[in-house]
Amino acid sequence: MTTHQMLDERYGRTRSRAPRWLVVSGVVVAAAVIVGAGWMTVAGALDDVDARTTGFQLVDDGSVRIDFQVTAPPGRSVACALEAQDADHGVVGWKVITLDETDGTARAFQESIPTVAEATTGLVNSCWVT
Template sequence: MTTQDMLDERYGRGRSPARRWAIGAGVLVAVGVIALFGWFTVQNALDAVDSDTTSFDVADEHSVTLGFQITSPPGSAVACAIEAQDEQHGVVGWRVVELPASELHARAFREVIPTTALATTGFVNSCWVLSPSAQ
C-alpha cells in the first residue's frame, strides 16, 4: 500500500462500496421527490378552475343577478361560491352554485344571489372541481 492510499484511508477520502451505495440511494431519493413534486404540480394544474365576473345587476334590495364565466377541465362538474356585498364590503348575500359537467372548456352563466340588504356589487368568490362522489 502506498503512502497516498494510507492517507486516503486514514482521512476517509477513499471510495468505499458503502459510500457509493449511500450516494446512489441519496440520488434516487432526490429524483423520487422531484418526480412526486412534479406530478402534484401537474395534477393541480389539470384540475384548476378559473372564473371571471363579467357583469352584475342589482335588481332591488333582495337580489343581485351575477354574470360570470368559468374555464374548467372538460367533463368535470364545478361548484362556485358567488357573493354580493354592500358599500362597506359586508357580505349581504351568497350561495354555492353547482354547475354540471360539460365537454366545453369555457362556459358562461347568469345566477341570482338573494340578499338581505341592498348590495353594491356581486362577484365569484371561488370555484372548484367537484369530486365524482359529490356529483
C-alpha cells in the first residue's frame, strides 16, 4: 500500500467518480441544448426578409413617395411598415402594406405615404413574413 492510499484510508477520503448515469444525463442535456439552439437559428433564417430603402421623394406637404427593395423567402407573402419623418425625426406618416408572394429575388417597389405634416424623409421601418 502506498503512502497516499494509507492517508486516504486513515482520514476516510475516497476517490469517487460521478455515477455513470449522471455523466450520461449531462451529455444528453448538453446535446439537446446544442440541437435546440441550432434549430432556432435555422428556423429564424428561413423567414428572413431583407428590406432596403433606395430613395424617397417629397411629393407635397401631405405625402412622401418611398422607393424600396425587398428580398424574401420564395412563395411567402410579406408585410412592410413604411414611415415618413419630419426634421426632428418625429413620425408624421405611417403605412403598412402587404406584398404578394415572392420568388426569392430582390424586387423593387414604390409606395406613397400620406402625412399629417411636412416630411423630410421616408423609409422602410421593417418587413416580415405574413
